[in-house]
Amino acid sequence: MSTTDDLQTALDRIRADQQGRWIATIVGIGIGILAATIDPVGIVLGAMLVALPARDPYRGVFRGLGFGLLVVGLLAVQLLLAGTLGPAVGLGLPFYLAVGIGVGFGVLGGLVRGIV
Numbered sequence: 001m002s003t004t005d006d007l008q009t010a011l012d013r014i015r016a017d018q019q020g021r022w023i024a025t026i027v028g029i030g031i032g033i034l035a036a037t038i039d040p041v042g043i044v045l046g047a048m049l050v051a052l053p054a055r056d057p058y059r060g061v062f063r064g065l066g067f068g069l070l071v072v073g074l075l076a077v078q079l080l081l082a083g084t085l086g087p088a089v090g091l092g093l094p095f096y097l098a099v100g101i102g103v104g105f106g107v108l109g110g111l112v113r114g115i116v
Helices: 003-016 018-038 042-051 057-082 085-090 093-110
Strands: none
Touching: 003 018, 018 042, 018 057, 042 057, 042 093, 057 085, 057 093, 085 093
């Protein structure tokens, strides 16, 4: 048996167990948020980790979208606490581009469920 087969077998076991899916999702969210604080590409990593335990590819994409929205929401909360949300939104296009990139990276990471 190859390493790929072992990984697929482990993923199938996690996907079959509801508690395993919840645990894997929570761990993926934690690792993803930590990775997203280091680099924006961490959003893709986090969305991939959240999407992998999904039962089917459609749910994986929606999980990735949800993770991207979570990261964008956490950014908005951080800006709000710093008192700079108003000026950031006032920038217009650069702010909306940052929001779009966060959501788009989440969907991109969620697409990995269609591959694995």
